[in-house]
Amino acid sequence: MKAIGYLRVSTEEQATTGVSLAAQEERIRAYCAAAGLELAAIIREEGVSGSRPLALRPAGGDLVRALAKGEASQVVALKLDRLFRDAADALEQTRAWDRKGIALHLIDLGGQTINTASPMGRMFLTMMAGFAELERNLTAERTAAALAHLKAHGEAYSPTPYGFDREGSRLVESAQEQVTIARMHAQRAAGDSLRAIARLLNTEGTTAKRGGRWYASTVGKVLAHTQTAQGVAA
Helix, strand or coil, X not given: CEEEEEEEECHXXXXXXXXXXXXXXXXXXXXHHHHCCEXXXXXXXXXXXXXXXXXXXXXXXXXXXXXXXXXXXXXEECCHHHHXXXXXXXXXXXXXXXXXXXXXXXXXXXXXEEECCXXXXXXXXXXXXXXXXXXXXXXXXXXXXXXXXXXHCCCCCXXXXXXXXXXXXXXXXXXXXXXXXXXXXXXXXXXXXXXXXXXXXXXXXXXXXXXXXCCHHHHHHHHHHHHHHHHHHC
């Protein structure tokens, strides 16, 4: 009954919500202790979007390989969306795990838990995946309609990019953030990796747009956006 705990946050989630890696780990450890599972490893996925397939994520790939080697027979995660990008992905992967005798435990379902080792657990997982997919589609539909309305009326309709502040519906440059962007480009031109740049910013206490930590992915997005903007301006 060895288990591997899987934790994931995207950059935005870590900055704005309470599902931090530390909070997820605490709950997973408590669940494993109560369920009699031996927690063989904790795998942490930092700043990675759930839209990427599990096997193609840096830490997600480690989880897939560990299970293939037989290092554990249980996977424990907080919610379905920590692991999978959509219903089809969830059902396909968990069926493959079932065939290998690997059970999935989801521990934050409104006070309830799901364990796919039982037929009832499998049924609830299938239902939950379907409802989660429906909610994602409805949310996307509502968001598209809202953005179309804002755009049609000439109103701001996207998050404020790093390097700018918003004054009403206008974007104005943030002097401090523009200095940080210039440093990022200089470091990148000097050969520094995205991870090294993020590490330096975090060490210095320079925060991302919403006050969160920097990751290689967010540094890359800022550099790509500002490079595109500079190219257009030029």
